[in-house]
Amino acid sequence: MPLDHSALLSDAARKRPKSVIRELLVMEKRPGMISMLAGKPNPEGFPFSSITMDIKLTGQSEPVKLTMDSDLLNESLQYSLTPGINALLDAYARIIARVHGRTIDDGSAAGDFALSSGVGSQDLITKAFGVVLNPGETVLTEAPLYTGVLPSLTALEANVVGVDTDKEGLSARALEAKLASWKTDPATASLPFPKILYTVPAGSNPAGTTASVERKREVLAIVRRYGILLFEDDPYYYLAFDGLGEDPVSRPRIPSYFALEREGDDYGYVIRFESLSKIISAGLRLGFVYGPRTIVRTIDVVTASTNLHPSGISQAATATLLDYWGVDGFLRHVDSVSAMYKERRDMFASYAEKHLGSGGGQQPLAKWVLPVAGMFFWFKLHLPPTENAPEGDSSDLMLKKAADGGVLLVPGAAFFPTPGPVPYARASFSLIEPADVDEGLRRLRAVIEEAWHSAGYDSIPPI
Ligand SMILES: Cc1ncc(COP(=O)(O)O)c(C=O)c1O
Numbered sequence: 001m002p003l004d005h006s007a008l009l010s011d012a013a014r015k016r017p018k019s020v021i022r023e024l025l026v027m028e029k030r031p032g033m034i035s036m037l038a039g040k041p042n043p044e045g046f047p048f049s050s051i052t053m054d055i056k057l058t059g060q061s062e063p064v065k066l067t068m069d070s071d072l073l074n075e076s077l078q079y080s081l082t083p084g085i086n087a088l089l090d091a092y093a094r095i096i097a098r099v100h101g102r103t104i105d106d107g108s109a110a111g112d113f114a115l116s117s118g119v120g121s122q123d124l125i126t127k128a129f130g131v132v133l134n135p136g137e138t139v140l141t142e143a144p145l146y147t148g149v150l151p152s153l154t155a156l157e158a159n160v161v162g163v164d165t166d167k168e169g170l171s172a173r174a175l176e177a178k179l180a181s182w183k184t185d186p187a188t189a190s191l192p193f194p195k196i197l198y199t200v201p202a203g204s205n206p207a208g209t210t211a212s213v214e215r216k217r218e219v220l221a222i223v224r225r226y227g228i229l230l231f232e233d234d235p236y237y238y239l240a241f242d243g244l245g246e247d248p249v250s251r252p253r254i255p256s257y258f259a260l261e262r263e264g265d266d267y268g269y270v271i272r273f274e275s276l277s278k279i280i281s282a283g284l285r286l287g288f289v290y291g292p293r294t295i296v297r298t299i300d301v302v303t304a305s306t307n308l309h310p311s312g313i314s315q316a317a318t319a320t321l322l323d324y325w326g327v328d329g330f331l332r333h334v335d336s337v338s339a340m341y342k343e344r345r346d347m348f349a350s351y352a353e354k355h356l357g358s359g360g361g362q363q364p365l366a367k368w369v370l371p372v373a374g375m376f377f378w379f380k381l382h383l384p385p386t387e388n389a390p391e392g393d394s395s396d397l398m399l400k401k402a403a404d405g406g407v408l409l410v411p412g413a414a415f416f417p418t419p420g421p422v423p424y425a426r427a428s429f430s431l432i433e434p435a436d437v438d439e440g441l442r443r444l445r446a447v448i449e450e451a452w453h454s455a456g457y458d459s460i461p462p463i
Contacts, residue, residue: 003227003268005294008195013131013298022082022304038079046077053317055324058336068320076316080309082300084117088315091322092117092288098327100259100272109267114296116303119310121235121275121287124299126152127306128231128271128289129196131298133158138194140178142170144378144415144424146205146233149198159191160417167369169209170199172218179226196229201257203236203374206415206426210240210373213254220260223269229295232257235275235287236374238334241342248335249328258291268292276318278375279334284314341375341430348429348437352377355441364463365448375430379409381448382463383423384455393421397451405450407443 021038028035051073054063068076072087083089093115097103102110118124129149133139135157141149143162153160164174175197182188199219201211211219223230234256243251258272271291276284289296303309322330349370353359356366356379366379383392398411412424432440452460 002266003229003292005268005292008132008229009294009298010130010132010134010137012134013301016301016305018301019304022308025079025081040079043074043077048073048077051313051317053320055321058332064324066320066324068316072316072319076312078312080312080315082304082309083115083296084309085312085315085319087319087323088117089115091319094327095322095330096290099253099331100256101262102258109265110262112267112293113291114293115288115290116296116300117310117315118287118289118299118303119285119307120277120282121233121273121289122148123285123307123310124287124289125149125231125233125273127299127302128273128295129153129156129158131295131302132195132229136192138191139196139198140175140194140228141198141417142200142204142207143417144206144412145198145417146200147414149233150417161188161191161194162417163197165204165207165209167209168215169201169204169207169211170197170215170219172215172222175219175222179222179228193226194228196231197223198231198233200233200236202234202240202254203371203376205236205374206376206410206412206424207369207378208371208374208376209369209378210254210371213260216255216257216260217263220257220269224264224266228269230257230270232270232272234272235278237274238279239338239341239375240373241338241345242372244335244339244342248331271295279337280318280321284311284318286310286314286318344375344429345371347434348377348427348432351434351437351441352379354438355445363460365445365460367463375428377427377429378412379425379427381423381425382460383448384452384457386421386455389421389423392423392451394423394425395421397447398425401451402444402447405443405447407440407447409444 024037027033028037050067052065052067055066056063075085093104104113104115105111129152133156138159138161139153140161140163142165163178164171182193201216203210237256240254256272257270261267261270271289273287273289275287289299325333358364365382368377368379371377381394385392395411395413398409402409409425409427412422413419416422
């Protein structure tokens with residue numbers, strides 16, 4: 001049954017008036033139009049006359065010089081359209097068409113979606129929650145979840161209900177069980193039925209897990225059956241390690257939820273968020289949202305009265321780059337970035353095995369799932385039990401003892417919708433050099449051993 005997206009909008013989103021100026025702005029492009037609309041600054045006052053970028057290319061020692069097209073430069077220096085500059089959106093739509101098999105407005109049901117840019121995907125995710133959730137409404141998330149969404153969900157007074165995860169991330173079985181027993185389980189019976197399921201399917205932050213295509217099919221079938229919107233937050237999609245080394249242009253990749261919607265007739269369940277932060281630059285602050293028109297256009301209404309649009313220069317620089325690369329070049333680039341992360345993952349994994357696993361012939365002090373995408377290891381530390389934490393609590397250990405011992409990891413509790421003691425910790429392998437990984441994990445081991453000794457254990461029980 002198709003979702004009624006208008007009925008899913010929050011009261012705040014319905015109440016927010018559209019910006020008259022921004023609505024009319026699109027018409028400025030009509031041939032012959034004389035516009036006295038926007039309070040646009042006169043570009044004669046802008047000091048930029050051209051922008052040239054030196055671009056590093058994989059396998060080439062000399063950078064390539066790319067000069068922004070002058071019309072594009074002029075457009076980017078001025079206030080521009082809310083969803084983004086057309087050159088950027090067109091280039092990104094070509095990537096979406098190739099990678100996810102759906103072409104905007106191609107006349108098919110699969111092409112009936114909208115695309116907008118934002119100041120990083122964080123901007124768009126936050127706005128998207130706001131356009132759907134009323135105070136007191138419910139969002140389901142994998143637990144652990146990306147902690148960056150919790151502040152906005154808390155501010156929106158949403159009920160955040162966690163769904164258990166396994167080595168592939170969000171568990172379809174746990175999701176089905178949660179939804180099937182929603183009205184009878186005392187933990188959920190008094191809460192409104194969820195409107196949104198939020199998930200990070202590849203290289204999950206923090207758990208490092210990646211959903212297989214089978215898992216995604218199961219989850220998609222469930223959200224379709226229960227009429228829930230699926231927020232697919234996928235900044236690590238292109239940092240997936242399986243299949244690297246094959247031809248980046250033609251090799252298969254795990255299909256996104258958005259792509260999988262094509263397997264079936266009912267579209268409009270998946271809203272997909274992508275980010276350029278991990279694959280081109282975090283400082284560009286560019287991300288994309290695409291999915292049901294009503295939701296994406298309502299996000300635009302929020303943008304039109306908040307930050308107007310992402311930086312024009314960032315958009316134009318990216319459009320110039322994407323045009324130069326073409327989709328093939330983009331795919332080659334992302335695979336080269338991914339290969340760099342894979343090397344780091346392997347290096348980090350060998351030191352994790354050495355210090356926390358049984359690699360050095362010693363007693364293992366942590367368990368983890370080897371990440372096949374992204375930039376995180378999620379350790380389940382072997383910690384002494386406490387009165388209210390039978391598996392131990394990493395918070396105190398990370399915030400005080402590990403920090404005093406000269407190593408920093410994020411305590412796992414930060415990533416759970418319901419606060420409580422957990423034995424987990426997140427480590428990022430994106431930047432850290434081998435000698436520091438070696439020493440840092442040695443220190444972590446020493447801190448865990450010390451925790452057992454101060455808890456009165458002469459020897460540490462087996463994991
Ligand atoms: C899962 C997840 N979603 C969204 C973001 C935000 O990314 P962006 O830089 O595009 O705002 C991050 C950043 O780390 C992330 O890990």
